[in-house]
Amino acid sequence: MAQRFPSLDDGLHDSVVPPTGCPLLATPVPAGFPSPAADYIEEHLTLDEHLVEHREATFFVRVTGRSMTGFGINHGDLLVVDRSKTPTSSSIVVAVVDGHFTVKQLHFLPNGKLLRGSGDEENGQRDLFVSPEQDFTVWGVVLWSIHRV
């Protein structure tokens, strides 16, 4: 996330030194005309404001494994996880199972909870049923999965 500082190698050089050879100011001089766009200028878009709702409660988590590809969550993806959200049935969550973080779809059943991947029995997909007495916590709700194409 580092910024690049402009240097003379950026190709700016040619535009900074005019044919007469007098050096110009390195900093841009604001245009003297009133821009018709001035009243309509809006903020530059950033992904942060788009992806993150509760800054203090948002964490990034890496995914390993392929059991959630049906939900658009692939191996190596980056998850944006919000701990402030209350999960509902069929939320995608990061949960703690046996002391490890796991990403699954959560279902509420009358007698407990179910954690599902997106695969099926044929592909070795196993649902994980969690009874009320078992040690289980939802760590956070997954809002976004960021995938590099």
Added chain:
Amino acid sequence: MSFALVDGNNFYVSCERVFNPQLEGRPVVVLSNNDGCAVARSNEVKALGVKMGTPWFQIQDLAKKHRIVALSSNYALYADMSNRMMSVLGQYAPEQEVYSIDECFLGLTGFGHYDLAAYGQTIRQHVQQWIGIPVCVGFAATKTLAKLANHCAKKSLAGQNGVCDLNALSDGARSQLFSQLPIEEIWGIGAQLSRQLRERGIATVEALRTADPKPLRRTFSVNMERTIAELNGESCLSLEEVAPAKQQIMSSRSFGTYLYELPELEQAVASYMANAAEKLRHQASLAGLVHVFVRTNPFRSDAPQYQKSLSIPLPSPSADTRRLTAVALWGLKRIYRPGFAYQKAGVMLGNLSQIGIKQFTLFEKRQDRPALMQAMDRINAVWGRGTLKLGAEGVQQDWKMKRGMMSPRYTTCWSELPVALAN
């Protein structure tokens, strides 16, 4: 007006547990710089009798026996989690004073007859859910009492479920509670003061609260009188919204290995000075005094001991890393003696003045280059600490502190994020 004191339980350990749930319920200790001593202990470790600040080498056998997990301090993580926590807590009151990495005061003006106990529970749940850190909340009429209230909340001496509102107790119940609290628990009463007070027969919080402040003010200081007033519900200490500029800036560390030669020490001192000078510029101050020290390891009874320091006043105040470093290295040359195993060195900047109030000497050439320093600070802020530094700091820094058991920087480093399994 009420105050609240909110603090994280076993903060460093709690931060580690958020990202490593396997640590829940296990005895965990977090070690200081260089894996030196215990700076945070989980309740399980406290129960084993390990005191704060115990050197790691003294705990190692106990650790093996009870399978205590030891972790090096992960300051990047703790600082980030602290920022999140303070941001959430700041929403609960019109005024907030962040007192330390894991504690803050809240100024509850206008809360009148609010049910503070319930408010405290809301705060606890909010922080627990959003950030995963368990906290305790103490409410009282003064900052000193709020600190005591927090202690009571934490130890379940009063209040419930990690929240204690001292205002809700009757006078009698409060006196009863204070009679059971030792004097050392009072904010501002350290080991020395409590020893002196005990000699005068004052051993409990209640005893100090009901003591006559006048003779104590004569013997001790006006701070003692203020503390007594605060214990009686009279607020003398207000919230400090912004931390006051430091009057001295220290920068020192113990080394990862013993250093013997001057060039290595010069690298270390140059590095500490870069750090101190950055802090100096951050608070827009100039330093009029440079203090440098070195010492051997005082715990090694078999090795020869040496410690020396030197204070060097500057002809004119400076905030330029190059000039301050040159002065520090000049001083280092004068205090260095060969043949010793140096364990620690440091620098201190004193006689601080604000930029703008600078007196020039008759012969001074303007050697400071504030624009250069500013550029350096900005580049280091974007690219990372130490991106630009003086050559004197050295490139391969073998003396840097060991943090062998550090957990990943889960929230501040893209390559060290927590991992969730999808399988």
